[in-house]
Amino acid sequence: MISEEFEAAVAWTRKVLASWGRGAASSPQCLDPTDPHVEAALLHWLLDSTKDEQVYDALARLAAHYLAEDKPMPRELRSFAAPVLIGAWPRPSKRGRKSNRAEDVRLHMLVKLVAQRFDISTYSKGETNTPTAVQIVGEAMRQEGLATTERQLIRAFDSVAY
Secondary structure: OOHHHHHHHHHHHHHHHHHHOOOHHHOHHHOOOOOOOHHHHHHHHHHHOOOOHHHHHHHHHHHHHHHHOOOOOOHHHHHHHHHHHOOOOOOOOOOOOOOOHHHHHHHHHHHHHHHHHHOOOOOOOOOOOOOOHHHHHHHHHHHOOOOOOHHHHHHHHHHOOO
16 A cells, blocks of 8 residues: 555545544444444443443433434344343443443444445554554544554554454
């Protein structure tokens, strides 16, 4: 990928970041139902929502967004929303250290989306002259004023295995 293509990929990624808002937990639109990874991400989030209040809250806001906009809700999200609405799925307590799980899932999905869109590898385990999705996402985040490093992006990407 030449520099012009790299800059175009960064610009596209910045648009995606802008559409998602400043953070996964604060943006109910963070999961695009047309994204091929949404089903797997929702299933992963559902597992975490029993022990992570940040993920529980993000799912609740996402479900509220679908309801308020009168949009068809993904099956996996319905399986969370229905018991929450009747009080059968309690919000987890705030015990333990704060989790970044929601943000890790969001970053994992973005790196995968960039890799697929531009037909590049997610990240390199050695020296390479070809830009990776992690490098593109990292540069887009820096340009948006969001502090991160490639190492943090790789850690977030690897922490979400689905």
